[in-house]
Amino acid sequence: MPKGRSFSAKLAHEISTEGKVICPKCDTEIKKVKLVRNVKSKSGKWAPKYEFVDICKCNEKDIMSGKL
Template sequence: MGKVKSFNAKLAHDLSNEGKVICSVCNTEVKRIKLITNKKVGQTGWSPRVEFAKICKCNEVDIMAGTNI
C-alpha cells in the first residue's frame, strides 16, 4: 500500500511547476483531457470515438461546448 500524503504535501505537489506545460497566452497549466464523441458506423448504429485534447483557459469554453472538436 502506498504512503499516505498529508494535505500540505498534496498542496505543494499541485502548486509546483515541475513537469507542467504553461500556456503562454493565459499563463495557466495546459491539461490533457479525453473527449468521447459518437461516430456513426454504417447503418448498424453508433460507436464511441476517443480523442485527446490539450485544454487551458484560452480554449476551455470552445472545447467543452463542442464547437472546437
C-alpha cells in the same frame, strides 16, 4: 497501509511547475482530456470516437460545450 500526505505536502505538489506544460496565452497548466464523440460510420451506424485534447483556460469553454 501507506502514510497519508499532509495538506502542506499536497499543496507543495500542486504548486510545483516541474514537468507541467504552461499555456503562453493564459499562463495556466495545459491538461490532456479524453473526449468521446459520436461519429456516423460509412454504413450509417453511430460509433464512439476517442481522442485526447489539450485543454487550458483559453479553450476550456469551447471544448466542454462541444464547439470544437
